[in-house]
Amino acid sequence: MKRLIYADNAATTKMSQAACEAMVRFQLENFANASQPYSFARNAKKALKESRQIIAGCIGANPDEIYFTSCGTESDNWVIKGVNCSTIITSPIEHHAILKPCAEVEKQGRKILYIPVNATGIVDTIALKQMVKQDSLVSVMMANNEIGTVQSINELAFIAHENGSLFHTDAVQAVGHIHINVEELGIDLLSASAHKFNGPKGIGFLYIKDGVKLNPLISGGAQELSNRAGTENVAAIVAMAIALQENIDNIDINSQWLLSLEQELLELLDNSGVSYVRNGDVRHIPGCISLSFAGFSGESILHRLDFQGICISTGSACDSKDTKISHVLKAIGLEESLAKGTIRISLGHTNTIEDVRIIAEALIKIVK
Numbered sequence: 001m002k003r004l005i006y007a008d009n010a011a012t013t014k015m016s017q018a019a020c021e022a023m024v025r026f027q028l029e030n031f032a033n034a035s036q037p038y039s040f041a042r043n044a045k046k047a048l049k050e051s052r053q054i055i056a057g058c059i060g061a062n063p064d065e066i067y068f069t070s071c072g073t074e075s076d077n078w079v080i081k082g083v084n085c086s087t088i089i090t091s092p093i094e095h096h097a098i099l100k101p102c103a104e105v106e107k108q109g110r111k112i113l114y115i116p117v118n119a120t121g122i123v124d125t126i127a128l129k130q131m132v133k134q135d136s137l138v139s140v141m142m143a144n145n146e147i148g149t150v151q152s153i154n155e156l157a158f159i160a161h162e163n164g165s166l167f168h169t170d171a172v173q174a175v176g177h178i179h180i181n182v183e184e185l186g187i188d189l190l191s192a193s194a195h196k197f198n199g200p201k202g203i204g205f206l207y208i209k210d211g212v213k214l215n216p217l218i219s220g221g222a223q224e225l226s227n228r229a230g231t232e233n234v235a236a237i238v239a240m241a242i243a244l245q246e247n248i249d250n251i252d253i254n255s256q257w258l259l260s261l262e263q264e265l266l267e268l269l270d271n272s273g274v275s276y277v278r279n280g281d282v283r284h285i286p287g288c289i290s291l292s293f294a295g296f297s298g299e300s301i302l303h304r305l306d307f308q309g310i311c312i313s314t315g316s317a318c319d320s321k322d323t324k325i326s327h328v329l330k331a332i333g334l335e336e337s338l339a340k341g342t343i344r345i346s347l348g349h350t351n352t353i354e355d356v357r358i359i360a361e362a363l364i365k366i367v368k
């Protein structure tokens with residue numbers, strides 16, 4: 001049987017064994033509704049509290065600033081639709097989980113402005129300074145999901161605050177992969193999703209700095225201090241906390257490993273003489289490698305790699321059915337023939353040197 005080589009970790013990750021086992025155990029043994037007053041619900045309530053503490057500790061927040069949501073998309077929608085600012089300033093390389101709600105609130109009269117980005121995907125801070133006015137929301141992703149570029153978050157947050165505005169970051173691709181301290185970075189709101197850091201799908205969180213006002217997106221019961229209704233998915237929350245803590249405990253070692261895998265892959269490509277462009281910035285999510293091959297179709301490279309058991313992406317996972325040039329590649333001004341031949345290899349910490357050699361060999365054969 002063909003060996004599966006999974007190199008699409010920006011789309012989703014394999015669950016941590018410990019998180020998965022805890023989730024199953026919790027689901028079977030502690031399935032009580034955490035809001036119930038009887039003693040059987042005590043474990044669920046305690047687990048919610050402990051998970052909130054663990055997650056807060058992983059990003060330098062206070063536990064009561066963590067609100068559980070169903071995914072990164074919900075966290076992003078909550079911010080864009082729940083904030084009271086009349087102007088939202090964002091970037092053209094955001095995930096659709098930001099861009100689509102922005103387009104919706106724009107139809108309702110909200111002003112939306114887009115900060116230009118340079119060729120490596122870094123937002124233009126001078127342009128931001130000119131755009132930002134009192135009572136705006138600045139929302140810029142911490143790390144891009146297609147090209148991996150990591151922004152200077154503290155600088156962006158500083159500009160927002162200097163002008164009396166709030167700062168949100170979609171950190172879905174960053175949480176568990178790079179060091180984050182919301183306090184030190186000056187973040188008011190941060191979105192995260194468990195399945196991007198070896199936790200389960202269908203669970204995420206939103207960090208809301210103490211004192212920041214956000215209208216609820218989902219109303220009903222009194223869960224999450226009446227700010228996000230719906231019976232808590234305690235088993236998934238427990239697993240999310242375990243997965244995040246595990247990633248944070250190993251963050252430096254994993255980063256070094258991923259950077260060494262990246263280097264191996266690029267060296268093999270360079271030595272083969274194939275011609276390619278690597279997209280993104282030197283400041284990027286370790287293991288996220290966006291490559292463009294002029295005159296090729298990213299789609300066809302994907303299918304030919306798939307035939308050999310290798311999973312990669314042509315761009316954003318959520319866009320993978322769409323053959324249009326991605327909005328991210330357009331925004332960074334990538335030439336059309338390169339943009340069409342773009343693939344994203346996103347390695348995870350469980351990938352091996354052998355995986356990378358097999359990927360490189362297969363890629364070289366296709367391109368040659």
Ligand code: PLP
Nearest residue numbers: 071072073095097145172173193
């Ligand atoms: N934001 C970014 C940057 C993403 O990469 C993704 C998913 O790919 C999302 C938001 C949406 O997250 P979720 O899949 O948890 O809804």
